[in-house]
Amino acid sequence: MVDRVVKRFGGVTAVNKVSLSLEAGCIYGLIGPNGSGKTTLFNCITGVDQADEGQIRFKGQRIDGLKPHQIFHQGIGRTFQIIRVFPELTALENLLVVTTDDYAAARARAEHLLGFVKLERLAGEYAGNLSYGQQKLVEFVRVLMTDPELVLLDEPAAGVNRTLLNELLGAVRTLRDRGKTVLLVEHDMKVVMGLCETVFVLDHGEKLAEGPPGVIQTDERVIEAYFGR
């Protein structure tokens, strides 16, 4: 597939001339100490914030400046650091609101996705009543309802127990195998190192390093960024 290119953009102090380039069918990790600008970067990509300089391109088209719902329809989905399910809607409804397909098709797909993460029996539960981990899974599959090509995950592993986490990671790998691209922000190093093919490191809003996990782990600057200051 075509290059997904996220080019340079200078944010306000949050993100300073960061360039990332993503290709189809890979899993990327975005790491960095707290406050390094990771979520801001996500926000810029998804239209929640506007980049001040630079461009963001997706499949050859510029997407910076679009509103979040438009970006979603371009094929980019994201989850949030703090879970944002719709608590007064059931798990199933959480998924249903996403697509504009006819009801039957949407419902079938929603049920299939819930099955994918083994939550079928909770389809009729109000999302607000689900456990933390279950809500995370719902949010995760909700993003997949329209089959986006690029999936941004903001700290998917946070607060999730081991078993659930493995399911989640397995699901992410399946996505990759189907040709999707995944970019995740994560603090849990084991997850990042075990899952991602390429890792970007941000520090103080700047891209510090880029490369396969093994290389990043031994990169001095990265170590210093995390522990040295």
Place this chain on the structure above:
Amino acid sequence: MFVITPAMVGQVVISGLLAGALYAMVALGLGLIFGVMRVLNVAHGTLLMLGAYTTFWLFHWFGLNPYLSLLVSMPALFLVGVVLQSLLVRRVVDAPELSSLLLMFGVGIALVNVTQLAFTSDLRSVEYLTGSFVLGPFAFSKSRVIAFAFAMAITAGAFWFLQKTRLGKALRAVSQSREVAQVCGINVQQIHMLAFGLASALAAAGGTLVAVMVAIQPEMGQVYTFKSFLVIVLGGAGNYPGALVGGLLLGLVEQLSSLFLTTQVNEAVAYILLVLVLLVRPTGLLKGRSS
């Protein structure tokens, strides 16, 4: 269109600034509540109204100099604010913003009704100062000038409090981040009560100063609530010094537009300005923090 002389413009500009300081002071109160608690006090004007009535009755019964009544209205409403906060507002501080909006709305209309019952809706006024100061080609009504002076003094005092005292700094800390403030050992609930009390006192001061200039009736507060919101939006939500700028700006715009438009349309001006600003820069003209 008639000729506009520089003198007229000057008059209007200065009038605007005079009025603006008053708006700024009252709006600062609103801003404090919003900044510290993320609550939009739609009953703010009601507090102002209560301050005005306090002044009126003190004047009527005891002949107390309206400006001296500041010493009564401000502390009294401070207490009212603290009570309101600890009884009612504190329960909705963490609820969705809708709840606090509706709550204050209910409180506001209830208070207005109580006032109507207690004092009737008859128009009152405090006949204290008449006449104007004349300075060259300009003439400014005395009450306006004095109101300006007090408003500036009180606002300055408020800022001094915020910047220089420990409590004031604690308040600003809570505005920035409640969690961090808590971790630093600040009693957040106390700060909330303080903020609401201060805001009420500022509104009361506005009411007192205004009592000499306009007709007092139970529903007078509504327009001030709205204008306070406008000021906050102009100056940036959560941006305290911004309230000053916003207030002055509103005063200016109002006076300027009265030059070109009929007084009836003036109300609409404030509204249209609000909508315009909210469209263009939802976080306010100055750098503020969005909710």
Place this chain on the structure above:
Amino acid sequence: MKRWFFAGLAVSLVVLAVYPLQGTGYGIRTMLQLFMWIALAQSWNLISGLTGYVSFGHVAFFGMGAYTTAILVTKLGWPWLAACLAGGVMAMVLALVIGWPCLRLKGPYFAIAMLGLNEVLRVIVSYYEGLTGGGSGLSMPTLHASVPIYYAMGLVALLVTALTYVIITSRFGLRLMTIREDEVAAEAMGIDTFRYKLYAFLLSAAAPGIVGGLAARDQGYIEPMSVFPLITTITMIVMVLFGGKGTIWGPVLGAVLLFTFQEIVWARFIYLHQLFFGAIIVAVVLLMPRGILGVLQQKYNLPRTI
């Protein structure tokens, strides 16, 4: 359970339909007002209950409908029914004009903007005196026909409730609710929140517009004070909050309960109205934020379509 409910509903409808044949003039006018409040409350529910965007100025649409109808009837000789429908249309136009800029704002800011709306409209009405009769109002030839208006109001109330049902059980309604739940997430999930809010807002203005026209017709005389009073908005809000916002029957319940209460209290304590309503709002927000139906819903795990 459901069958009893529908049976009860059908019976009530039949009773209400034949009531005018037996009822007194006073009774008919009272019921007519109740229908009006049901229609108003339901409409407010459509925007504020579902999307969470509090409309503090909703009475503006009522007034708009009233004035449109009055002007069309007195100046252009329109038949009153058509004029009322036109009132509804004009109310929707107003909603479009206001909603277009204001709905882009986030929830609380929208509420602020709506607060000022009342004042502005009153000013505009005073300004265009030639058309609207300014502060002295407009008079219409009296219509000795409370009965047709009874049916018209009843029909509007019924339709709005039906509309609410259709919306809440549809995906459109679900999407509206996501705006209330978490607007940021809704946007991220591809929902054009602005457009949905606008649709809801337009829909919520239609009934008040029509009903405003009907009420004007019934009164025979309108003036700015009578058609743009804050108390109307307050009443709408209290009814919905009390009964249960975001539900289908909540506004109806709230309207019925509070209207009955109002009829009893009104007779004796006109001056305490706002106080009571204010107190109720405070009490509901603090103790029963989801309203009566909301509480029942939670306790007995009732479906959302209540």
